[in-house]
Amino acid sequence: MAIISSSLNESESSRPQKGLRIVGSENLPEDRENKQPLFNRPKNLAEFIGHDELKTSLKIAIDASLYRKECLEHVLFYGQPGLGKTTLALLIANEMNTTCKVTNASLLERPRDIVGLLLGLKQNEILFIDEIHRLNKLTQEILYSAMEDFRLDLTAGANKGTRSRTIYIKRFTLVGATTKLASISNPMRDRFGICQKIELYTSKDLQEIIFYYSAFLGIKIEKGAGTLLAKSSRGTPRIALRLLKRTRDFAQVIRNTNTISIEIVQSALNYQKIDDKGLDQTDRKYLDFLFRNNNSPMGLEAIAAALGEDSSMLEFVVEPYLLQLGFVLRTPRGRKLSSLGEKYFNELQKNI
Numbered sequence: 001m002a003i004i005s006s007s008l009n010e011s012e013s014s015r016p017q018k019g020l021r022i023v024g025s026e027n028l029p030e031d032r033e034n035k036q037p038l039f040n041r042p043k044n045l046a047e048f049i050g051h052d053e054l055k056t057s058l059k060i061a062i063d064a065s066l067y068r069k070e071c072l073e074h075v076l077f078y079g080q081p082g083l084g085k086t087t088l089a090l091l092i093a094n095e096m097n098t099t100c101k102v103t104n105a106s107l108l109e110r111p112r113d114i115v116g117l118l119l120g121l122k123q124n125e126i127l128f129i130d131e132i133h134r135l136n137k138l139t140q141e142i143l144y145s146a147m148e149d150f151r152l153d154l155t156a157g158a159n160k161g162t163r164s165r166t167i168y169i170k171r172f173t174l175v176g177a178t179t180k181l182a183s184i185s186n187p188m189r190d191r192f193g194i195c196q197k198i199e200l201y202t203s204k205d206l207q208e209i210i211f212y213y214s215a216f217l218g219i220k221i222e223k224g225a226g227t228l229l230a231k232s233s234r235g236t237p238r239i240a241l242r243l244l245k246r247t248r249d250f251a252q253v254i255r256n257t258n259t260i261s262i263e264i265v266q267s268a269l270n271y272q273k274i275d276d277k278g279l280d281q282t283d284r285k286y287l288d289f290l291f292r293n294n295n296s297p298m299g300l301e302a303i304a305a306a307l308g309e310d311s312s313m314l315e316f317v318v319e320p321y322l323l324q325l326g327f328v329l330r331t332p333r334g335r336k337l338s339s340l341g342e343k344y345f346n347e348l349q350k351n352i
Protein backbone atom coordinates (compact mmCIF):
# COMPACT_ATOMS: atom_id res chain seq x y z
CA MET A 1 0.00 0.00 0.00
CA ALA A 2 1.49 3.32 -1.03
CA ILE A 3 1.85 5.88 1.71
CA ILE A 4 2.75 9.49 1.10
CA SER A 5 3.87 12.43 3.15
CA SER A 6 1.61 15.37 3.77
CA SER A 7 4.22 17.52 5.48
CA LEU A 8 4.53 21.25 4.80
CA ASN A 9 8.29 21.18 5.05
CA GLU A 10 10.09 20.13 1.84
CA SER A 11 12.77 18.30 3.79
CA GLU A 12 10.12 16.19 5.46
CA SER A 13 8.30 15.35 2.28
CA SER A 14 9.68 11.84 2.10
CA ARG A 15 8.49 10.96 5.58
CA PRO A 16 5.31 8.88 5.38
CA GLN A 17 2.23 10.22 7.16
CA LYS A 18 0.53 7.69 9.38
CA GLY A 19 -2.78 6.44 8.07
CA LEU A 20 -2.74 8.19 4.70
CA ARG A 21 -3.22 5.99 1.66
CA ILE A 22 -3.22 6.74 -2.04
CA VAL A 23 -5.60 4.54 -3.91
CA GLY A 24 -5.78 4.19 -7.66
CA SER A 25 -7.18 1.46 -9.85
CA GLU A 26 -3.84 -0.37 -9.69
CA ASN A 27 -3.64 0.00 -5.94
CA LEU A 28 -6.78 -1.24 -4.24
CA PRO A 29 -7.54 -0.85 -0.54
CA GLU A 30 -7.46 -3.65 1.97
CA ASP A 31 -10.30 -5.66 3.36
CA ARG A 32 -10.47 -4.18 6.88
CA GLU A 33 -11.37 -7.52 8.40
CA ASN A 34 -8.63 -9.70 6.93
CA LYS A 35 -6.01 -7.16 5.83
CA GLN A 36 -5.86 -8.91 2.46
CA PRO A 37 -6.05 -7.06 -0.85
CA LEU A 38 -9.73 -6.74 -1.68
CA PHE A 39 -9.51 -7.58 -5.38
CA ASN A 40 -13.26 -7.78 -5.65
CA ARG A 41 -14.35 -4.34 -4.41
CA PRO A 42 -16.59 -2.76 -7.08
CA LYS A 43 -14.40 -0.89 -9.55
CA ASN A 44 -16.96 1.31 -11.25
CA LEU A 45 -20.39 2.69 -10.47
CA ALA A 46 -22.10 0.01 -12.57
CA GLU A 47 -20.66 -2.68 -10.26
CA PHE A 48 -21.86 -0.86 -7.14
CA ILE A 49 -25.06 -2.72 -6.25
CA GLY A 50 -28.30 -0.90 -5.37
CA HIS A 51 -29.03 2.79 -4.79
CA ASP A 52 -29.78 3.42 -8.46
CA GLU A 53 -30.93 7.02 -8.02
CA LEU A 54 -27.77 7.93 -6.13
CA LYS A 55 -25.59 6.28 -8.80
CA THR A 56 -27.44 8.08 -11.61
CA SER A 57 -27.04 11.50 -10.03
CA LEU A 58 -23.35 10.84 -9.29
CA LYS A 59 -22.78 9.57 -12.84
CA ILE A 60 -24.37 12.71 -14.32
CA ALA A 61 -22.20 14.96 -12.14
CA ILE A 62 -19.05 12.94 -13.00
CA ASP A 63 -19.73 12.86 -16.75
CA ALA A 64 -20.53 16.59 -16.77
CA SER A 65 -17.22 17.33 -15.01
CA LEU A 66 -15.31 15.10 -17.43
CA TYR A 67 -17.05 16.82 -20.37
CA ARG A 68 -16.08 20.25 -19.06
CA LYS A 69 -12.61 18.98 -18.08
CA GLU A 70 -13.19 20.26 -14.56
CA CYS A 71 -12.82 18.55 -11.25
CA LEU A 72 -15.96 17.25 -9.60
CA GLU A 73 -17.66 19.42 -6.98
CA HIS A 74 -17.05 18.39 -3.37
CA VAL A 75 -19.18 15.46 -2.23
CA LEU A 76 -20.52 14.61 1.22
CA PHE A 77 -21.86 11.13 1.98
CA TYR A 78 -23.70 10.48 5.19
CA GLY A 79 -25.16 7.30 6.63
CA GLN A 80 -24.37 4.46 8.95
CA PRO A 81 -21.04 2.57 8.94
CA GLY A 82 -20.64 -0.14 6.30
CA LEU A 83 -23.04 1.23 3.69
CA GLY A 84 -20.41 1.96 1.03
CA LYS A 85 -19.25 5.56 1.60
CA THR A 86 -15.54 4.73 1.26
CA THR A 87 -16.26 2.48 -1.71
CA LEU A 88 -18.11 5.31 -3.45
CA ALA A 89 -15.20 7.72 -2.91
CA LEU A 90 -12.84 5.20 -4.55
CA LEU A 91 -15.29 4.63 -7.40
CA ILE A 92 -15.54 8.37 -8.01
CA ALA A 93 -11.75 8.49 -8.34
CA ASN A 94 -11.82 5.59 -10.83
CA GLU A 95 -14.62 7.16 -12.84
CA MET A 96 -12.75 10.49 -12.88
CA ASN A 97 -9.53 8.68 -13.98
CA THR A 98 -7.63 9.91 -10.98
CA THR A 99 -6.32 8.68 -7.64
CA CYS A 100 -7.82 9.01 -4.20
CA LYS A 101 -6.00 9.94 -1.03
CA VAL A 102 -7.71 8.32 1.91
CA THR A 103 -7.50 9.59 5.46
CA ASN A 104 -9.53 9.92 8.64
CA ALA A 105 -10.39 13.19 10.41
CA SER A 106 -8.94 11.84 13.66
CA LEU A 107 -5.48 11.83 12.01
CA LEU A 108 -5.70 15.54 11.11
CA GLU A 109 -5.06 16.97 14.54
CA ARG A 110 -2.65 19.79 13.77
CA PRO A 111 -3.09 22.51 11.10
CA ARG A 112 0.11 21.28 9.43
CA ASP A 113 -1.49 17.85 8.90
CA ILE A 114 -4.23 19.20 6.65
CA VAL A 115 -1.98 21.86 5.07
CA GLY A 116 0.63 19.27 4.11
CA LEU A 117 -2.04 17.01 2.72
CA LEU A 118 -3.61 19.78 0.62
CA LEU A 119 -0.23 20.95 -0.71
CA GLY A 120 0.55 17.40 -1.85
CA LEU A 121 -2.63 16.98 -3.91
CA LYS A 122 -2.40 16.58 -7.66
CA GLN A 123 -4.68 18.37 -10.11
CA ASN A 124 -8.21 16.83 -10.00
CA GLU A 125 -7.23 14.34 -7.31
CA ILE A 126 -9.81 13.08 -4.79
CA LEU A 127 -9.21 13.60 -1.09
CA PHE A 128 -11.38 11.30 1.02
CA ILE A 129 -11.81 12.24 4.67
CA ASP A 130 -13.68 9.66 6.70
CA GLU A 131 -15.54 10.70 9.86
CA ILE A 132 -15.31 14.30 8.70
CA HIS A 133 -17.50 15.47 11.61
CA ARG A 134 -14.47 14.89 13.85
CA LEU A 135 -12.36 17.66 12.23
CA ASN A 136 -11.37 20.28 14.75
CA LYS A 137 -12.29 23.96 14.27
CA LEU A 138 -8.86 25.09 13.04
CA THR A 139 -8.62 22.34 10.46
CA GLN A 140 -12.14 23.12 9.25
CA GLU A 141 -11.24 26.79 8.82
CA ILE A 142 -8.22 25.89 6.69
CA LEU A 143 -10.46 23.67 4.58
CA TYR A 144 -13.04 26.41 3.94
CA SER A 145 -10.79 28.50 1.66
CA ALA A 146 -9.17 25.37 0.20
CA MET A 147 -12.56 23.98 -0.79
CA GLU A 148 -13.95 27.25 -2.09
CA ASP A 149 -11.00 29.02 -3.76
CA PHE A 150 -8.29 26.30 -3.73
CA ARG A 151 -6.32 28.68 -1.54
CA LEU A 152 -4.51 28.40 1.78
CA ASP A 153 -4.18 31.42 4.01
CA LEU A 154 -1.24 30.65 6.25
CA THR A 155 0.20 32.56 9.17
CA ALA A 156 3.63 32.03 10.66
CA GLY A 157 5.34 33.42 13.74
CA ALA A 158 3.81 34.99 16.85
CA ASN A 159 2.82 38.47 18.09
CA LYS A 160 4.75 41.23 16.26
CA GLY A 161 6.55 38.76 14.04
CA THR A 162 3.37 37.28 12.55
CA ARG A 163 3.50 36.95 8.75
CA SER A 164 0.65 35.81 6.56
CA ARG A 165 0.92 34.24 3.19
CA THR A 166 -1.53 32.93 0.59
CA ILE A 167 -0.69 29.78 -1.34
CA TYR A 168 -2.78 28.46 -4.21
CA ILE A 169 -3.20 24.70 -4.38
CA LYS A 170 -4.24 22.33 -7.17
CA ARG A 171 -7.95 21.96 -7.85
CA PHE A 172 -9.21 18.86 -6.09
CA THR A 173 -12.42 17.18 -4.96
CA LEU A 174 -13.03 16.61 -1.29
CA VAL A 175 -15.20 13.59 -0.55
CA GLY A 176 -16.29 13.59 3.07
CA ALA A 177 -18.06 10.77 4.88
CA THR A 178 -19.92 10.99 8.15
CA THR A 179 -22.32 9.10 10.34
CA LYS A 180 -23.28 12.36 12.09
CA LEU A 181 -24.49 14.96 9.60
CA ALA A 182 -25.84 17.16 12.40
CA SER A 183 -22.32 17.51 13.86
CA ILE A 184 -20.98 19.17 10.70
CA SER A 185 -21.00 22.95 10.90
CA ASN A 186 -23.18 24.84 8.40
CA PRO A 187 -20.23 26.63 6.68
CA MET A 188 -18.60 23.24 6.10
CA ARG A 189 -21.81 21.62 4.88
CA ASP A 190 -22.52 24.53 2.51
CA ARG A 191 -19.23 23.95 0.72
CA PHE A 192 -20.26 20.52 -0.53
CA GLY A 193 -21.95 20.83 -3.92
CA ILE A 194 -23.25 17.26 -3.67
CA CYS A 195 -24.66 15.94 -0.39
CA GLN A 196 -26.04 12.40 -0.46
CA LYS A 197 -27.58 10.23 2.21
CA ILE A 198 -26.79 6.52 1.90
CA GLU A 199 -29.84 4.58 3.05
CA LEU A 200 -29.97 1.03 4.37
CA TYR A 201 -30.13 -1.56 1.55
CA THR A 202 -33.15 -3.65 0.61
CA SER A 203 -32.95 -7.43 1.10
CA LYS A 204 -32.98 -7.83 -2.69
CA ASP A 205 -29.88 -5.65 -3.10
CA LEU A 206 -28.12 -7.37 -0.19
CA GLN A 207 -28.85 -10.73 -1.78
CA GLU A 208 -27.20 -9.50 -4.98
CA ILE A 209 -24.21 -8.29 -2.94
CA ILE A 210 -23.96 -11.72 -1.25
CA PHE A 211 -23.99 -13.54 -4.62
CA TYR A 212 -21.47 -11.05 -6.05
CA TYR A 213 -18.98 -11.70 -3.22
CA SER A 214 -19.60 -15.47 -2.93
CA ALA A 215 -18.33 -15.84 -6.50
CA PHE A 216 -15.06 -14.14 -5.48
CA LEU A 217 -14.81 -16.18 -2.29
CA GLY A 218 -15.04 -19.38 -4.34
CA ILE A 219 -18.19 -20.74 -2.72
CA LYS A 220 -21.61 -21.71 -4.02
CA ILE A 221 -24.66 -20.37 -2.27
CA GLU A 222 -28.18 -21.69 -2.76
CA LYS A 223 -30.89 -19.11 -3.46
CA GLY A 224 -32.78 -19.58 -0.16
CA ALA A 225 -29.49 -19.38 1.74
CA GLY A 226 -28.67 -16.06 0.05
CA THR A 227 -32.13 -14.74 0.92
CA LEU A 228 -31.77 -15.68 4.59
CA LEU A 229 -28.28 -14.16 4.84
CA ALA A 230 -29.57 -10.96 3.20
CA LYS A 231 -32.49 -10.72 5.67
CA SER A 232 -30.06 -11.12 8.58
CA SER A 233 -27.67 -8.39 7.37
CA ARG A 234 -29.40 -5.37 8.92
CA GLY A 235 -29.55 -3.55 5.59
CA THR A 236 -25.75 -3.22 5.60
CA PRO A 237 -23.29 -4.61 2.99
CA ARG A 238 -20.40 -4.82 5.47
CA ILE A 239 -22.52 -7.04 7.75
CA ALA A 240 -23.66 -9.10 4.75
CA LEU A 241 -20.01 -9.71 3.83
CA ARG A 242 -19.06 -10.59 7.40
CA LEU A 243 -21.94 -13.05 7.77
CA LEU A 244 -21.09 -14.58 4.40
CA LYS A 245 -17.46 -15.13 5.47
CA ARG A 246 -18.42 -16.61 8.84
CA THR A 247 -20.96 -18.89 7.13
CA ARG A 248 -18.26 -19.96 4.67
CA ASP A 249 -15.98 -20.84 7.62
CA PHE A 250 -18.79 -22.84 9.21
CA ALA A 251 -19.58 -24.68 5.94
CA GLN A 252 -15.95 -25.55 5.23
CA VAL A 253 -14.84 -26.50 8.74
CA ILE A 254 -17.94 -28.04 10.33
CA ARG A 255 -19.73 -29.37 7.24
CA ASN A 256 -16.78 -29.94 4.93
CA THR A 257 -18.53 -28.36 1.95
CA ASN A 258 -18.16 -25.38 -0.36
CA THR A 259 -21.90 -25.09 -0.95
CA ILE A 260 -23.95 -23.02 1.46
CA SER A 261 -27.50 -24.30 1.99
CA ILE A 262 -30.27 -22.62 3.96
CA GLU A 263 -29.72 -25.14 6.78
CA ILE A 264 -26.03 -24.21 6.98
CA VAL A 265 -26.93 -20.50 7.18
CA GLN A 266 -29.43 -21.23 9.98
CA SER A 267 -26.85 -23.23 11.94
CA ALA A 268 -24.11 -20.63 11.40
CA LEU A 269 -26.45 -17.81 12.52
CA ASN A 270 -27.56 -19.81 15.58
CA TYR A 271 -23.95 -20.40 16.43
CA GLN A 272 -23.35 -16.61 16.33
CA LYS A 273 -26.60 -16.02 18.30
CA ILE A 274 -28.08 -14.01 15.43
CA ASP A 275 -31.76 -14.49 14.63
CA ASP A 276 -33.44 -14.51 11.23
CA LYS A 277 -34.06 -10.76 11.46
CA GLY A 278 -30.35 -10.18 11.98
CA LEU A 279 -30.76 -9.20 15.65
CA ASP A 280 -27.93 -10.16 17.97
CA GLN A 281 -27.47 -10.17 21.73
CA THR A 282 -26.91 -6.40 21.98
CA ASP A 283 -30.19 -5.74 20.13
CA ARG A 284 -32.00 -8.17 22.40
CA LYS A 285 -30.49 -6.58 25.52
CA TYR A 286 -31.65 -3.17 24.22
CA LEU A 287 -35.19 -4.42 23.49
CA ASP A 288 -35.32 -6.21 26.84
CA PHE A 289 -34.42 -2.97 28.65
CA LEU A 290 -37.16 -1.03 26.84
CA PHE A 291 -39.61 -3.86 27.48
CA ARG A 292 -38.98 -3.73 31.21
CA ASN A 293 -39.35 0.07 31.25
CA ASN A 294 -42.03 0.46 28.66
CA ASN A 295 -44.29 2.67 30.72
CA SER A 296 -41.61 5.35 30.84
CA PRO A 297 -39.72 6.23 27.63
CA MET A 298 -35.94 6.17 28.16
CA GLY A 299 -33.22 8.61 27.07
CA LEU A 300 -30.27 7.31 25.02
CA GLU A 301 -27.71 8.01 27.75
CA ALA A 302 -29.80 6.18 30.37
CA ILE A 303 -30.08 3.14 28.10
CA ALA A 304 -26.34 3.21 27.33
CA ALA A 305 -25.46 3.46 31.04
CA ALA A 306 -27.81 0.62 31.97
CA LEU A 307 -26.46 -1.67 29.24
CA GLY A 308 -22.83 -0.66 29.70
CA GLU A 309 -22.60 0.31 26.02
CA ASP A 310 -21.35 3.40 24.23
CA SER A 311 -24.25 5.76 23.40
CA SER A 312 -22.86 6.50 19.90
CA MET A 313 -22.69 2.79 19.14
CA LEU A 314 -26.32 2.42 20.20
CA GLU A 315 -27.38 5.48 18.21
CA PHE A 316 -25.55 4.67 14.98
CA VAL A 317 -25.29 0.90 14.94
CA VAL A 318 -28.10 -0.60 17.02
CA GLU A 319 -31.01 1.85 16.79
CA PRO A 320 -31.27 2.63 13.04
CA TYR A 321 -32.08 -0.97 12.19
CA LEU A 322 -34.52 -1.39 15.11
CA LEU A 323 -36.23 1.84 14.00
CA GLN A 324 -36.34 0.56 10.42
CA LEU A 325 -37.96 -2.67 11.61
CA GLY A 326 -40.50 -0.53 13.47
CA PHE A 327 -39.61 -2.17 16.81
CA VAL A 328 -38.63 1.08 18.52
CA LEU A 329 -40.26 4.51 18.60
CA ARG A 330 -38.45 7.76 19.26
CA THR A 331 -40.81 10.04 21.17
CA PRO A 332 -40.02 13.53 22.48
CA ARG A 333 -39.77 11.94 25.94
CA GLY A 334 -37.38 9.16 24.91
CA ARG A 335 -37.18 5.70 23.29
CA LYS A 336 -40.07 3.28 23.59
CA LEU A 337 -40.87 -0.21 22.36
CA SER A 338 -43.60 -0.21 19.64
CA SER A 339 -46.41 -2.76 19.62
CA LEU A 340 -44.48 -4.60 16.87
CA GLY A 341 -41.37 -4.62 19.07
CA GLU A 342 -43.44 -5.89 22.00
CA LYS A 343 -44.88 -8.70 19.84
CA TYR A 344 -41.38 -9.70 18.69
CA PHE A 345 -40.13 -9.66 22.26
CA ASN A 346 -43.05 -11.77 23.56
CA GLU A 347 -42.39 -14.37 20.82
CA LEU A 348 -38.73 -14.40 21.80
CA GLN A 349 -39.61 -15.05 25.46
CA LYS A 350 -41.84 -17.97 24.44
CA ASN A 351 -39.01 -19.57 22.46
CA ILE A 352 -36.44 -19.40 25.25
Ligand code: ADP
Binds near residue numbers: 042047177
Ligand atom coordinates in the same frame (compact mmCIF):
# COMPACT_ATOMS: atom_id res chain seq x y z
P1 ADP B 1 -18.42 2.76 4.80
O1 ADP B 1 -17.29 3.59 4.26
O2 ADP B 1 -19.77 3.39 4.58
O3 ADP B 1 -18.22 2.36 6.24
P2 ADP B 1 -17.42 0.72 2.95
O4 ADP B 1 -17.34 1.50 1.69
O5 ADP B 1 -16.14 0.46 3.67
O6 ADP B 1 -18.49 1.38 3.96
O7 ADP B 1 -18.15 -0.68 2.60
C1 ADP B 1 -18.08 -1.83 3.43
C2 ADP B 1 -17.92 -3.07 2.57
O8 ADP B 1 -19.13 -3.33 1.84
C3 ADP B 1 -16.80 -2.96 1.53
O9 ADP B 1 -16.15 -4.20 1.41
C4 ADP B 1 -17.55 -2.65 0.24
O10 ADP B 1 -16.87 -3.06 -0.90
C5 ADP B 1 -18.87 -3.36 0.43
N1 ADP B 1 -19.96 -2.62 -0.22
C6 ADP B 1 -20.57 -1.53 0.28
N2 ADP B 1 -21.55 -1.12 -0.54
C7 ADP B 1 -21.55 -1.96 -1.59
C8 ADP B 1 -22.35 -2.03 -2.79
N3 ADP B 1 -23.35 -1.18 -3.00
N4 ADP B 1 -22.06 -3.00 -3.68
C9 ADP B 1 -21.07 -3.88 -3.43
N5 ADP B 1 -20.29 -3.87 -2.32
C10 ADP B 1 -20.52 -2.92 -1.40
